[in-house]
Amino acid sequence: MSATDTQAGANSLRSGPDGRGRFGIFGGRFVAETLMPLLLELDDAYRAAQADPEFRRELDYYLQDYVGRPSPLWFARRMTEQLGGAKIYMKREELNHTGSHKLNNVMGQILLARRMGRTRIVAETGAGQHGVATATVCALFGMKCAIYMGATDVERQKPNVFRMRLLGAEVVPVTAGAGTLKDAMNEAMRDWVTNVHDTYFLVGTVAGPHPYPQMVRDFQSIIGVETKEQIVAAEGRLPDAIVAAIGGGSNAMGIFHPFLDDPEVRLIGVEAAGCGLDSGRTAASIERGKPGVLHGNRTYLLQDADGQITEAHSISAGLDYPGVGPEHSWLSDIGRAEYVGATDQEALDAFQLCTRTEGIIPALESAHAIAYAAKIAPGMGKDQIIVINISGRGDKDIFTVAEHLGVKL
Amino acid sequence: MSRIARRFATLRQQGRGALIPYVEACDPDYDTSLAILRGMPGAGADLIEVGVPFSDPSADGPTIQKAALRGLKGDSTMKRVLEMVTAFRDGDDETPIILMGYTNPIEAYGPERFCVDAKAAGVDGLIVVDMPPEEADLLAGPAAAAGLDIIRLVAPTTPDDRLPVVFNGASGFVYYVSITGVTGTRTASTDELAHALPRLRRATDLPIAIGFGIRTPELAANAVRAADAAVVASALLNTLEGTLNADGRATARTVPAVLEQLRGLADAVHAVSKTVSK
Ligand SMILES: Cc1ncc(COP(=O)(O)O)c(C=O)c1O
Numbered sequence: 001m002s003a004t005d006t007q008a009g010a011n012s013l014r015s016g017p018d019g020r021g022r023f024g025i026f027g028g029r030f031v032a033e034t035l036m037p038l039l040l041e042l043d044d045a046y047r048a049a050q051a052d053p054e055f056r057r058e059l060d061y062y063l064q065d066y067v068g069r070p071s072p073l074w075f076a077r078r079m080t081e082q083l084g085g086a087k088i089y090m091k092r093e094e095l096n097h098t099g100s101h102k103l104n105n106v107m108g109q110i111l112l113a114r115r116m117g118r119t120r121i122v123a124e125t126g127a128g129q130h131g132v133a134t135a136t137v138c139a140l141f142g143m144k145c146a147i148y149m150g151a152t153d154v155e156r157q158k159p160n161v162f163r164m165r166l167l168g169a170e171v172v173p174v175t176a177g178a179g180t181l182k183d184a185m186n187e188a189m190r191d192w193v194t195n196v197h198d199t200y201f202l203v204g205t206v207a208g209p210h211p212y213p214q215m216v217r218d219f220q221s222i223i224g225v226e227t228k229e230q231i232v233a234a235e236g237r238l239p240d241a242i243v244a245a246i247g248g249g250s251n252a253m254g255i256f257h258p259f260l261d262d263p264e265v266r267l268i269g270v271e272a273a274g275c276g277l278d279s280g281r282t283a284a285s286i287e288r289g290k291p292g293v294l295h296g297n298r299t300y301l302l303q304d305a306d307g308q309i310t311e312a313h314s315i316s317a318g319l320d321y322p323g324v325g326p327e328h329s330w331l332s333d334i335g336r337a338e339y340v341g342a343t344d345q346e347a348l349d350a351f352q353l354c355t356r357t358e359g360i361i362p363a364l365e366s367a368h369a370i371a372y373a374a375k376i377a378p379g380m381g382k383d384q385i386i387v388i389n390i391s392g393r394g395d396k397d398i399f400t401v402a403e404h405l406g407v408k409l
Numbered sequence: 410m411s412r413i414a415r416r417f418a419t420l421r422q423q424g425r426g427a428l429i430p431y432v433e434a435c436d437p438d439y440d441t442s443l444a445i446l447r448g449m450p451g452a453g454a455d456l457i458e459v460g461v462p463f464s465d466p467s468a469d470g471p472t473i474q475k476a477a478l479r480g481l482k483g484d485s486t487m488k489r490v491l492e493m494v495t496a497f498r499d500g501d502d503e504t505p506i507i508l509m510g511y512t513n514p515i516e517a518y519g520p521e522r523f524c525v526d527a528k529a530a531g532v533d534g535l536i537v538v539d540m541p542p543e544e545a546d547l548l549a550g551p552a553a554a555a556g557l558d559i560i561r562l563v564a565p566t567t568p569d570d571r572l573p574v575v576f577n578g579a580s581g582f583v584y585y586v587s588i589t590g591v592t593g594t595r596t597a598s599t600d601e602l603a604h605a606l607p608r609l610r611r612a613t614d615l616p617i618a619i620g621f622g623i624r625t626p627e628l629a630a631n632a633v634r635a636a637d638a639a640v641v642a643s644a645l646l647n648t649l650e651g652t653l654n655a656d657g658r659a660t661a662r663t664v665p666a667v668l669e670q671l672r673g674l675a676d677a678v679h680a681v682s683k684t685v686s687k
Contacts, residue, residue: 020543029543030512032468034564034589036541037571176474177464186467193468194590196566293512293539294465306486307517308464 013260013336016327021210021297024333026326029209030293034193043211045116050218055115059108066140067103069222071095073230073387078357079374086240086380088373089387090360091227091255100363100392101223101251102133102204108219110137113200120144120195123202124188126153126181126247127318127365128160129392130204135169145169148188151179153317160396178311181247181321185295205248206325209296213325220254227387228258235385241266241376244389245368246286246339247318249325251391256337266338269328270372272314273341283312285324286332286339299326315344315400316364318392342371348404350374351394363392364400412505412533413558413581416456417616417637421683426633427455428678429618430671431509431642433476434459434493435485436649441659442483445649445667446497450504452668453675458536458640461490461510468538470593472643475650479657487518491530498531507534507560507581515548524551534558534581542574549578560584563609565601572612582616585609585636593643596622602635626677633681641674 009015016023029039049055063069072095076088093101113121121138123145125131131147138145147164151173154161164171177183185208192201203212206220231239242259244252246269259265274282282288282302289300294309302310302322312322331337342350347364350371354362362370366389373388380386394401402409410418420427432445449457462480466473494506508527515523515537527535535557537548545559552559558581566589567575576583585605587597597605602619609617619632620640632639648670652663 029541030539031541032538032564032586033541033562033575034468034566034586036543037564037566037568182465186465189467190470190591194594196589290517293516295467296539298516301513303513303517305517307514308481309513310464 014257016330017210017214021214023327023330025291026299026329027210027213027297029296030298031209031296032193034196038196039209039211045112046211046215049112049115055111059111062107062111063104063222067097067107068095070226073227073234075234076358079353082357083374083377085378085382086384086386087382088377089231089239089385090358090390091223091387092390093223093251094360094362094366094390094393098129098133098136099395100129100133101220101254102130103136104222104254105204105216105219105250106130106133106137106202109202109215110141113202114141116200118198118200120146120199121202122146122148122188122191122195122199123204124148124181124184125204126150126184126320127316127363128153128157128164128396129318129363131169131171132160132163132167134202134204135164135167138169139167146191147171148174148184148191150181150184151175153180153184156400157317157396158399180312180317182309182312189295205250206253206327207248207295207297207299207323213297213327216250217253217257217327220250221257223251223254223389224256224258227255231385231387238262238265239385239387240380241268241386242389243268243270243369243373243386245319245365245391246271246324246328247321247365248323249328251389253325253327255387255389256331260336267331267336268372269337269339270368271339271341272316272319272368273343274313274315276343277341281313282341283314283319283321284341285322286328287341289322291329294323297326299323299329300332315347316368318363318365319368340372342368346371348401351401360390361394362390363394364397366391367394411556411558411581412503413456416505417582420455424683426678426681426683427618427638428453428629428675429456429458429638429640430454430645430674431458431460431640433473433480433646434461434490435480435483436476436646437479437653437657437659438483439489439493441663443493443496444664446493447500448664448668449671450501452671453679454504454671456505456507456638458507458509458642459490459494461487461508461514463511463514466511468591470591470643472593472646476646487514487523491526491532494530494532505533506531507536508532509536509538511538512540512547520548521551524548524555524557528555528557532557534560536560536562536584538562542577545578562586565589565605569608572609576613576615579613579615582618582638583609583613584640585617585619586621587619588621590621592621594622596624596628599631602632606635626673629674630677630681633678633683639678645670
């Protein structure tokens with residue numbers, strides 16, 4: 001079984017994107033001409049890698065012995081009992097090396113960058129999880145590494161900033177805009193356009209210009225591929241619902257994709273509602289945005305009537321982005337996946353629920369998924385099954401949580 | 410013949426190169442940017458690029474980023490930008506105006522309505538930074554119907570076998586992004602230009618403008634020796650920024666300082682005599 005195994009029939013929902021990198025009207029390659037030849041080269045290199053069994057073998061080796069895959073599918077007995085409804089399973093992506101799902105994608109892309117002869121890596125990061133994962137593989141392979149991170153995020157994710165620096169990465173705080181992920185993405189693109197001769201842009205989520213959304217999805221699909229095997233082994237059937245948090249959408253796309261052609265499985269993406277979906281302070285791009293073009297692709301965006309991108313807000317740095325991956329925009333429009341919101345407060349409550357009932361401290365990002373699962377589980381039958389993607393562990397968030405609980409560390 | 414084609418034909422007859430200065434709409438306010446725009450032809454501008462502020466100008470360096478933010482603070486909207494061009498056309502029916510910006514504000518306005526309204530306002534051409542040929546169908550139809558030129562960008566990374574793709578559907582002139590990088594940073598060397606221009610000439614008959622990193626009269630003169638036009642943006646915006654008061658507002662020096670610098674650039678460009686070599 002292979003994570004890049006996306007061969008699908010003509011009527012399959014898994015056959016996207018098309019030749020232009022589109023999922024319906026979403027996606028594409030809206031970049032400056034300087035970058036266009038590089039994207040075409042990347043597309044070719046990725047196809048060649050996909051077709052090369054040696055690439056697959058190498059990736060599988062690192063996924064198993066370095067990342068620590070497969071990750072377990074855990075039956076959350078106490079949380080299930082406490083909620084009193086559907087059976088809750090947790091896909092334990094927080095157990096990966098570096099503490100999140102991010103390394104699945106990073107491992108794939110760094111091997112590709114090496115095949116392409118690149119020697120320097122740039123990446124954007126929000127929570128710092130993608131930055132840490134990227135700095136980690138750069139240390140592993142002895143490559144130069146520059147991580148762009150919004151100044152606000154540098155402040156609220158200090159442990160990760162220090163980790164990246166320990167790993168030898170240059171962390172560049174970005175003060176433009178609100179100093180969050182969107183601004184870091186702009187700055188990473190500027191670095192790439194300036195250093196195209198030796199630099200590989202290692203995008204951390206299923207967004208950006210084609211082929212990134214496809215490539216990142218393929219590398220993250222290992223989550224869903226394993227989940228499918230594991231739930232069938234445990235329960236003899238597919239789950240009724242899969243719930244995942246949506247920042248750019250990579251952990252969600254990774255767990256959703258292998259289930260797209262199984263209509264009996266509800267796919268639920270949980271966006272960060274921030275202070276509330278209608279508060280004006282949210283990161284819920286699908287629920288409160290409009291289609292537009294940013295960072296190389298057409299997708300749902302938080303924007304004003306004049307097409308200016310507005311700032312997102314979330315307690316969780318990893319979800320604090322005014323856009324979303326184009327494949328999610330498409331899945332929402334065609335009705336295959338549902339997109340809902342969880343507020344900052346709901347995420348904080350779910351963070352504590354998970355910690356106290358399961359002994360698992362989840363990332364605040366993942367806590368958004370837990371919050372929504374906790375909302376729907378009681379109304380479901382005891383024979384029904386929900387899988388929550390625990391995309392990361394919460395060690396990086398303890399300062400933020402302590403502050404909200406009024407505790408001084 | 411379009412204003413752009415007419416202007417380049419005249420310049421060619423006169424054996425001159427063109428200077429194309431850039432002004433960001435509503436930077437730092439509508440009246441100031443309109444005053445600069447109106448003063449530009451008199452200060453030697455042959456064509457003018459008007460920047461449409463966007464919140465996320467990911468292909469631009471710090472100078473244009475700041476100008477875009479000042480423009481947004483100065484209440485720029487696409488509607489205001491078009492009003493500004495209309496106001497300019499009141500007194501100048503000759504100087505071509507090219508709008509330069511990003512896809513999203515055009516998409517938000519509606520590509521068809523945008524092309525119709527832009528043409529009616531007196532816009533002649535469009536440069537959309539994040540719209541490569543692969544995505545150009547969004548504007549191609551409406552722009553052609555309205556009679557607007559689509560100015561294509563070419564970069565040092567564009568390989569020879571891609572040039573036909575880039576030039577397919579291009580009109581007006583071609584904009585050569587002379588460095589790999591963002592606006593307002595590095596400058597291309599004379600050697601780099603000497604290498605780049607022949608390969609572009611072989612692939613297109615359109616006039617070629619060089620932009621990115623041209624900040625002095627000397628560099629501008631070099632650019633028109635190699636090509637047909639020089640685009641100057643960040644250098645003028647830096648000057649503008651330097652005249653603002655502590656609150657970021659325009660002062661009495663703002664408009665004259667920008668136009669005076671423009672005059673120096675134009676004199677250098679127009680002193681280059683271009684013998685017709687084709
Ligand atoms: C643990 C964790 N989960 C989720 C996300 C959100 O990203 P995505 O939606 O791409 O999975 C992040 C991003 O930083 C993260 O660190």
